[in-house]
Amino acid sequence: MGDACKYAVVTGANKGIGFETIKQLANSGVTVVLTARDEKRGTEATSLLNEQGFSNVVFHQLDVQDAQSIESLAKFVQTQYGRLDILVNNAGASGMVPDEDVLRAINMDLVDWLPGRKTFDDIRVVMKTTYESAKLCLDTNYHGVENVTEVLLPLLQNSPSPRIVNVSSRRGALNISKTIILRMPNEERRKELGDIENLTEYKIDEILQNFLHDLKQDSLEVNGWQMMLPAYSISKLSLNAYTRVLARKYLKMCINCVHPGISDCSLSLFCALLPDGGPTGCYFDRTVVFEF
Numbered sequence: 001m002g003d004a005c006k007y008a009v010v011t012g013a014n015k016g017i018g019f020e021t022i023k024q025l026a027n028s029g030v031t032v033v034l035t036a037r038d039e040k041r042g043t044e045a046t047s048l049l050n051e052q053g054f055s056n057v058v059f060h061q062l063d064v065q066d067a068q069s070i071e072s073l074a075k076f077v078q079t080q081y082g083r084l085d086i087l088v089n090n091a092g093a094s095g096m097v098p099d100e101d102v103l104r105a106i107n108m109d110l111v112d113w114l115p116g117r118k119t120f121d122d123i124r125v126v127m128k129t130t131y132e133s134a135k136l137c138l139d140t141n142y143h144g145v146e147n148v149t150e151v152l153l154p155l156l157q158n159s160p161s162p163r164i165v166n167v168s169s170r171r172g173a174l175n176i177s178k179t180i181i182l183r184m185p186n187e188e189r190r191k192e193l194g195d196i197e198n199l200t201e202y203k204i205d206e207i208l209q210n211f212l213h214d215l216k217q218d219s220l221e222v223n224g225w226q227m228m229l230p231a232y233s234i235s236k237l238s239l240n241a242y243t244r245v246l247a248r249k250y251l252k253m254c255i256n257c258v259h260p261g262i263s264d265c266s267l268s269l270f271c272a273l274l275p276d277g278g279p280t281g282c283y284f285d286r287t288v289v290f291e292f
């Protein structure tokens with residue numbers, strides 16, 4: 001099968017890493033469905049690429065939290081292409097809201113808190129995790145990926161070389177603890193998430209339910225959850241765990257998760273275009289395969 005007849009879907013692709021991934025996939029000859037939850041933002045992004053000569057980019061609406069929207073995308077791919085070769089689960093939410101009282105108190109403008117401008121300690125003071133922001137984060141970064149993947153799996157199974165790329169984050173790595181902040185201070189939970197032989201989607205869901213429960217009770221720290229970007233961290237830890245569960249189940253696919261680096265999409269592309277027999281069930285920190 002030549003590249004020219006590969007079909008890909010990228011979620012949350014109207015901007016950022018998703019948009020760049022679309023551009024690079026299209027440039028490699030893949031026909032790409034640019035998806036976005038907002039019809040206007042999605043069509044504008046698609047038009048921009050079409051005007052740049054990428055006629056192999058088409059738009060379809062997709063809100064990863066909306067079952068009907070996912071079904072509609074699956075129908076579109078089934079009708080147009082009959083199969084899916086590459087799924088890039090990119091859409092993401094940060095799980096945080098700025099604490100405007102603190103910002104006002106320190107006389108700081110929100111734009112100064114854009115990613116990359118401040119240290120994590122600064123962020124911890126200014127950004128807060130509410131129950132609503134955490135739920136939105138888990139529903140997007142974890143359940144969204146789970147739901148989209150489940151519905152698109154039959155189409156991926158129609159492909160001779162299916163690839164799934166879950167765009168994760170270094171905050172989802174379990175074993176960086178020796179050098180920096182412990183990603184999951186609670187040892188039992190850390191072991192549970194790392195125990196690939198016995199891990200199931202049910203267990204991951206249970207861990208996420210416990211997280212939301214402890215957040216509601218204001219008992220995250222005492223129960224050993226990561227306190228730096230708590231919802232985002234557990235969403236990406238769970239995503240990495242899910243990637244391994246899937247890879248163990250679907251042996252003929254290449255299913256990996258990646259930490260893209262700060263705004264770098266080339267690794268998502270690398271994983272999307274892996275050759276047959278390439279790595280699966282791996283976590284890439286940029287170009288290096290890391291322990292989970």
Ligand SMILES: NC(=O)c1ccc[n+]([C@@H]2O[C@H](COP(=O)([O-])OP(=O)(O)OC[C@H]3O[C@@H](n4cnc5c(N)ncnc54)[C@H](OP(=O)(O)O)[C@@H]3O)[C@@H](O)[C@H]2O)c1
Binds near residue numbers: 064169262
């Ligand atoms: N940028 C980095 O440095 C970095 C580092 C590590 C990991 N990552 C990961 O890389 C991925 C992309 O990050 P980014 O920096 O490109 O983020 P971004 O610029 O904020 O883009 C996020 C995309 O996700 C979409 N989205 C959010 N909720 C959605 C939903 N329910 N359904 C469909 N789409 C939804 C957004 O749509 P709207 O425009 O409508 O909001 C947007 O298109 C994320 O998973 C992120 O966690 C990024």
